[in-house]
Amino acid sequence: MAESMHCYRHPKRETRVSCATCGRPICTECMVATDVGIKCPEDARLPRGARAGVMKTDQVLRSILVGVGVALAGIPIAYVLFLLPFTWLISAAAGYGAGVLINRAGGRNGGPLAIVIAVLATAVPFLVLLAPDLLAGSLDPRPLIAMVFAVIAAGVANRQV
Ligand SMILES: [Zn+2]
Ligand SMILES: [Zn+2]
Numbered sequence: 001m002a003e004s005m006h007c008y009r010h011p012k013r014e015t016r017v018s019c020a021t022c023g024r025p026i027c028t029e030c031m032v033a034t035d036v037g038i039k040c041p042e043d044a045r046l047p048r049g050a051r052a053g054v055m056k057t058d059q060v061l062r063s064i065l066v067g068v069g070v071a072l073a074g075i076p077i078a079y080v081l082f083l084l085p086f087t088w089l090i091s092a093a094a095g096y097g098a099g100v101l102i103n104r105a106g107g108r109n110g111g112p113l114a115i116v117i118a119v120l121a122t123a124v125p126f127l128v129l130l131a132p133d134l135l136a137g138s139l140d141p142r143p144l145i146a147m148v149f150a151v152i153a154a155g156v157a158n159r160q161v
Helices: 041-045 057-083 087-105 112-136 141-156
Strands: 032-034 037-039
Touching (some): 037 041, 057 087, 057 141, 087 112
């Protein structure tokens, strides 16, 4: 006969489920279904790698919202950046900051989708400002290099850890 187990968080509740990581018994209310089995709330939260890149719908929406905000706010910021020395360096820092904002909005999951949102949000202000030069075919390579730095930094901020 199976020994009856009791939820480690609710000692009075009997359960047949135990955490896939630590083996502690958990009741159906406490258990968290993950990709790698049922876990206790602590272990379901712990391994970042196991859940990284899996943004929930509301986190995706928030990331996109912040991304649009970054893209709009970035236009005047990029305009000022072009007037400053070390544009590429400041652009990289600004891009990283933008990436972190988007990462936080997405519940710090990071991952491919977060990177795409961050890269687009960071590239848009540069492209808006550079478009006239691009169309005229008289583009200075320096702002382009600054854009590349900003975009890479934004992507790096959203890599999975
Ligand atoms: Zn556990
Ligand atoms: Zn419980």
